[in-house]
Amino acid sequence: MEQPIKIHAAGKGQNREAARDSLFLTAVVKRLADRSERTVRVRNLSAGGMMADCTEIFARDEAISIILRGVGEVSGRVAWRSIDKIGITFDNQIDPKRARKPVGTAKSDVPQHIRVAQVRRPGLKID
Template sequence: MTGLETRSVSRDSLFLLANVRVEQETEQHRVRVRNLSDGGMMGEGTMRVKRGNRVEVELRNIGKIDGSVAWVQDQRFGIAFDEEVDSQRARAPQAEVNTAAIVNSGPSYAHRAPPQPDASSLRKV
């Protein structure tokens, strides 16, 4: 890896816990949030997710956010939020945060995971 940062969106390294629920499942999973930006997060945990899974994430001081799994590697995974949030709110102690709703600037299509490829169009090797 080089020292050059190629991301177009800044992110914060931090250690938080979040609840993640995969769409159409009732069970919530507790995961570690390793990186958080306004458009998504990197989580770590033993839950099984696949790229493209729709998820609901519950973050401290922010609430519930819908998104999709953008990538998976071992026990780490990236989630692209459907709408941008104020990621700095998650860092603040709960007593300092007022009860305002999530700050949305509209859908964030720049962070959305691409759709799964059509299996019939894939070449077998």
């Protein structure tokens, strides 16, 4: 589902192409100045940045930290801002596919020594 989109590099007058992965997941954005946190919904993610729904007011080029599921904490800067969205450029490239991987595996609440193995009951015919 990755599609290259041309993004206009602010202030440079150039276009750059980046594979953006459209997805819906939550992330936590932290201001470095006061460590306040805001949960946002990530709309798309690439190795170099992301776009998220966010009504919090951030200044352009403000230093922030983002906690992404499967990736961890990533430092970055606010690239652009609109009324309800925010664009973030990461300081270092990430692997966006890691955000899509399941975080953990489901575990049974029943201890191993109590679990009953699946057995076929005698006399029942399975087609």
